Amino acid sequence: MAAIVSVKNLRKTYDTGFEALKSVNLDIEEGEILALLGPNGAGKTTLISTICGITVPTSGTVSVGGFDTVLEYRQARSLIGLVPQEINLEPFETVQNTVAFSRGLFGKPRDDAKVAAILKSLSLDDKAKSKVKELSGGMKRRVLIAKALAHEPRVLFLDEPTAGVDVELRRDMWNVVADLKATGVTIILTTHYIEEAEAIADRVGVISKGQILLVQDKAELMSQMGKKQLRVDLAERATTIPSSLSDYDLALEKDGTVLVYTYDTRHERTGIRRLLNEMNDAGLVMTDLQTQQSSLEDIFVGLVKDDA
């Protein structure tokens, strides 16, 4: 698939001298959900702001739908919807008018039916005539999304859509994102919740200190970098690992009652069967066993730590 957003050698140095983006290259494919994962201050928001035109790049280019975001900003920005991190809304206006305003601002002719349909898709239809300030926090976030969708963008940026949101609302937001993807909208979301990227993204990009460390298919990333662990509960406490098992990556945990074997899923043979046989030969009796897949979080922590 063709890239709908293409970021090339993008740099941003603020007036304070802070280098928020250091030569970022990123291609986002049409129709995908890309999660940009990174710790606070990694440059996630700066990257989004620069693509959307809020921040001026120091150097480098960004194109959206083939349009340069600086030279052809009208065409480029018309394709983009942005949901900011903070709940920035005009408190005294009604939901309906606020959303209609956004549509007009992006140059689309007034279309009350379209606005109503967007509100309905976000379960805001019964709040259409309410003032924004009367809504709950979760509802306000939905209004932000409705505003971003008002001009029917092809690319939607969600900056930390679930920061400070309770668990139920977060799942709710994930469903909204899934529904949007089904309509063909390309979605880029930033988050520092790994579980969020794991739950909804097609691809995951890891950003740290203004640099993209990697962008990869989520499943591929997890299988490639994921390590698995086999935990064996021992019948009797072991003080040392028998020397006959020294070829394996083993560790004793829980006071010697659990033997942990770490193996790589990339290898053709995991060595589990052989290990169990050899354990038996060494006289270690097991009572139970379980395996654990390392999460995206472990991968992420590993990456960011390596970078530090």
Added chain:
Amino acid sequence: MAMNLTAIKSIYRFEMARFFRTITQSLVSPVLSTSLYFVVFGTAIGSRIDTVEGVSYGAFIVPGLIMLSVMTQSTSNASFGIYFPKFIGTIYELLSAPVNFIEITIGYVGAAATKALFIGAIIFITAFFFVDIQVAHPVWMVAFLVMTCVSFALLGFIIGIWAGNFEQLQLIPLLIITPLVFLGGSFYSVTMLPPVWQTITMFNPVVYLISGFRWAFFDAADVPVGLSLLAISLFMGACLTAIWWIFSTGWRIRQ
């Protein structure tokens, strides 16, 4: 690419909606303060002054009073209009929308100037209840009024972009505009001042605006009408240049 007219309309409508939401306070306070001015200056004090340049004092102060309200209202409306999105954060939308600075300025300044025009019209009508007034040059009156509304709305727009907090937002109107307007001949003719002050007064740009506006009413002015027109054009040009510079550099808006 053509102008994003829909965006201008949207900004204008959104801002006018703010005005109509608070219509009572928007209109009651200028009407009340104008009525007070008429009672105090027009009736109480004015009864002891015969005429100024052949016009009854009560009628003489009408153009100045309208100008006073219109200048302060267009400045504060425009400054608040653009400062508020900055304050509540909704400015992100303006910056990420396919609009340029001309469209943003027309939308906000147009709405602020319209509000001020409304208020100017209301004061004009209120004045009818207190004094007899005739307008010698109605077209010029409207032209001066519109130009004043627009140029002070432009000034307010600049203040709103510059202001970092609500205090600063109030500061310029309070410290600069109000004194300039009061000393600009709202309540007196410049010829009533001692010669030294007459000269100093000529450096006050508001003198030219009020004089021109008063000329449209009574066909009598402190300074030639041409000078008044030149002054307001220069002022408007200066504001437009400043706004162009602000948007081309992103000063205080875009990092």
